[in-house]
Amino acid sequence: MSRFRARTAGIVAAVAALPLAVAPPAVAAADPDYTITVDSGATGPAISDEMYGVFFEDINYAADGGLYAELVRNRSFEFQSADNQSYTGLTGWAATGTAATVDDDARLNERNRTYLRLTGPGSITNAGYNSGIALEKGERYDFSVWARSDTAGTPLTITLATTGGAALATPIKINVKGDTWVRYAGSLRATATSDSGRLSVSTTGAGTTRLDMVSLFPRDTYKGHGLRRDLAEKVAALRPGFVRFPGGCLVNTGSHYAYDAASNFPRARSYQWKDTVGPVETRGTNANFWGYNQSYGLGYFEYFQFSEDIGAAPLPVVPALVTGCGQNRATDDPALLRRHIQDTLDLIEFANGPATSTWGRVRAQMGHPKPFGLTMVAVGNEENLPEEYFANFLQFRDAIKAKHPGVTVISNSGPDDMGVTFDNLWAKNRAAGTEMVDEHYYNSPNWFLQNNERYDSYDRNGPKVFLGEYASQDAKFFNSLSEAAYMTGLERNADVVRMASYAPLLANIDNVQWRPDLIWFDNDESWGSTSYQMQKLFMTNVGDRVVPSSVSGGRVVQPQPVTGRVGLSTWRTAARYDDLKVTAPDGTVLLEDNFDDGNADGWSPIENRGTWTVADGAYAQTDATAENTMVAAAANITATDYDISVKATKTAGDEGFLIPFGIKDSGTWYWWNLGGWNNTQGAIEKATGSAAAKEQLFTRPDTVNTGQTYDLRIEVRGTKVTLIRDGQVWGSFDDNQVTEPFAQVVTRDLRTGEVIVKVVNASTTPALTRVDLGRLKVAPTGRMTVLAGDPGEQNTRSAEPIQPVTTTVRGLGSSFTREFPAGSVTFLRLKTR
Known part of the structure; x- marks a missing residue:
């Protein structure tokens, strides 16, 4: 068992060992703080199978050095100052001998332009990401390199070692055949465990040796598809209904230049899916919006494949050629806009077309003859120019619908939860009959506690809402409690809110551009935040239909006048x-x-x-x-x-x-x-x-x-x-909104025949609550899962104190009273009779 899996398994085992004791029975009380009343005769809205999903963006080194299992940093020597002012072609590498990165006619291919040239004996050593390359004793690691040499038979020696030079694997040796690019491969088995290994490629040849695409992959990846197992398993454990990819701000920013095979591959260009498919050595790299280089090893094929592997619907986001994320620019090139619209049509063919079609054939050649079954496409992300964006959106939508009427085309409402741009775009989307609108917001925990009823007043006949990015702005358990309270409102309004995804998904502890984040990792460990545990609780206990309910009583926090220093x-x-x-x-x-x-x-x-x-x-x-x-x-x-x-x-x-x-x-x-x-x-x-x-x-x-x-x-x-x-x-x-720390929603799981009562108590005192299920008949014994703890607590690399505890509860019936702890979320699964 690898260290990645061992740590996850240990946590699961610890949690499993805690619960299934019998919880105290329901208690009686004459004067409860709250009363939840279920209207058992009414029918609430159906909940979409895609209600909760995940949003993946290459931010916080989430792809290279993260979900994408490649262990070598800057494997193709493509890092440039356009990515980050501190970068050079040798960033991530230490070289001995006469070594230089070169971009000339001897390059590997037009998009993978820069390579390493070693003249005479020399070596290069890579430390991977974070503190080094993580290796597990007994595990296999697959090495490959593209190489050529003007001296046939030039020897290459590949080693794994510690910083002090102690061997971590038996070296492998390769002889370079000649002066044309050839891919060479071998396997190394780790002889010791280390989280700070180094990969070295050395030659004793006297001639000129050229190297490119120096790669080291763990043999053990998620379903054998090249993704880091522990991270992929944590995402899969959420059971997401969809995966939104590849962003985010990196989608609609950049130069918007079109790729011209006769010219240099432009840097800092907007994300374009055709750059990311085909053999990895033919894919480009790009300047990431978040300040580093992104390879396209994790590309559109891999996103579709991962979505399929975890049973989630794929939801790609394509650039609308209008910048957002603090930028204001729109294309004035009609031909470029038409090309991007055609690229989107080609994308749908890549995902859904037969293997005999132009782009379906590319998918099949990559190993997936069967279509992926794409049903949704989002156009743009957080645009600040509503007039320009919506004009472009309509052109995308019309072209997609003309050829693929069954594909849902998703618009957006700009970067905020309210304001002039938000109102403008929502008015345009309503008038145009848009199917779904993507909303984004990151707010304080108080905002989430004050806005549980946000979607109660939305037009039931208007566009549906895709809440594509949201989070409470910190990583403490109180933030997770506020998000949970808000999520009860999302579920209550499931006829309007069709999909929602917390963001961002992943963060490398040593490379952070944004926080909070759902899952954290270093080079050999990963851990879920308190919000990860909260999202997992909701995502694995959604239900199929809302059972209408209401709550009365309670303690609210009244608004205060604006006073203080200037x-x-x-x-x-x-x-x-x-x-x-x-x-x-x-x-x-x-x-x-x-x-x-x-x-x-x-x-x-x-x-x-x-x-x-x-x-x-x-x-x-x-x-x-x-x-x-x-x-x-x-x-x-x-x-x-x-x-x-x-x-x-x-x-x-x-x-x-x-x-x-x-x-x-x-x-x-x-x-x-x-x-x-x-x-x-x-x-x-x-x-x-x-x-x-x-x-x-x-x-x-x-x-x-x-x-x-x-x-x-x-x-x-x-x-x-x-x-x-x-x-x-x-x-x-x-600023007159009331803060309500108590929230609830009730849903029905048709498969199990259970009613799920979900209660959030974000206050600092217990909440004695009477639950009246009306005419619903339930078994006297049920299953209760609780997340509870200090509101200031966090899950970290060293400790994950916020974990779910599941118990059996007794004394249930059509009416019962329970005390919900301070700072807690409780899910009661009640078997109906």
Whole structure:
């Protein structure tokens, strides 16, 4: 058994050993905190088989160095500064002798251009990802390399060793036949276990040896299909209904250049599926949006195959040629747009066409003659230009529907859960009769606890919702509890919300561009976050139909007025602030500073970044690269009604202004964000408990001009805030939502004949709850699974304290009372009679 499987098996065994003791019986109580009433005579909406799925994007090194089991980093010497400023063709390698990476006419092929040239004796050594190459004693590892030499019979020796040189496998030897590219292969069996191995290829030949595609794969991959077993098994254990791939922001960003076989393969181009199929040595590599190089070893064929292997529907996302993710650009090339539309039609043929068709033949040649059965395609991702995006979307949809009427074509609503772009795109999608709209949002746990009813008011006859990306912005168990409370609302509205996927899926612990993430890993271990355990609980206990229910009673958290300190901030921008004043409605001055005295007494850093100085009668932040450079005045504004005014001037940088207010501490505040997201969008954002956990209360397109002074005014009236720029109302919001820590939903599993009562108690006190099932007759004994723990707890590499515990419960019936623990999610599976 490999270490990957051993650790997973150990966790499963530990969990299995905990539960099936008998839980305390249901308790009686005269005055419960909550009452759940089930309308057993009513029929709720059916729940889609694709209700919950997974979203895979090559972010956080999720593909290379992650799910894709290749152990060699930069195997084809294609790393360039276009990927990352620190990269060279030898990134990941150490070389001895005369070694250089070369791009010339001797290249392996047109897309795999750069190779390694060794002149005379020499060697190259690769350390893989993280701290080294992980090897398990007794396991086999398959080596391959493409090589040529101007001296026939040039010997190559391939070794696996520790950093100190101790052998980890018996070396293999290869003789290079001649000066044409040939693939050579061999197998190494590990003689010891190590997580820091090194692969070396050396030659004693005197001539010139060229190497490319130096590869080392574990023989033991998921179903033999080249994916890292432990990671693939964790995804499969979720039993996802769909897999959305390959992104995300990397889909619709990049140069949008078309590939021309007669020219260099362009870098930083948008993700295009045809680049990712066929023999791996003929595929290109590309600059990943997230700041590194991505090989296309994990390509569209592998995505389709993985979806099939885990019983999930494939859901590819194709670029709409309109950028999102903080960028604003749309193609003005009709021919390029037509080519991408044809590429999408070709993609459907690749997935579904017979083996005799042009692209079906490519699929068959890759080892899968049978069609994959593609039923859904998403066009675009988080576009910031609604007019340009939707015009392109309609062209994609019309072309797809004309040829493949049974394929669902999914649109989207931009990057936010609300705001001008969101409303605009939803109106367009409704008017055009779009089948499904992809929504994305990452918000604070309080937002999820406040918005359980979000989809209650959606049009039941309008487009269905695909919640393609969502997560609570931290990795603690409280975040998972808030997500669980929200998911009960998704299920209750299963007639509107057809699919949902937490995002992102995977994160390499040493290479993180985004958090939180569902599954974490290093080079030989993996572990599920608390949200992984929560998602798994919901995804493996969905049910087939909602049983209508309601809840009464309870303890809610009421909204509070916006009070606290006032601040100034920037994000990758240099700016000057002057004439700051806070006044009560009657004109009383609560705070005033025009900085004419040449100092910033009374101001202190909340986030100690950037360079703040008082110069020429203004408070300036002069570092145009620093992020989140917040300072705050000492005065604490306790009044519930007040006005903030300030003059702001951008002097350099990528974005605009950030005006914080209502500051409680470094993780609790509001700010007015003007010219954010690379100077494309404005917002009011609220941080609650963590600066990383921000939710957007209002958004709109916005730009700030360098050198222009703006008069900014924030009017606070209790929970209501109005934002005024240069005398014009810019926007407003009312932060008056109630936080409800208790949520529930009831579903029916037709296969097992069980009713599943799902209860979330995210509060800090137990919730005594009466459950009234109406006319439903249930067995007196049922099965209960609970996730519970300290809301601040996390699952980490060293410990995974949040695990499900399953027990048998007694004393059940058509009506019973239970105490649901503080900080818990409980699933009761009740057999109906």
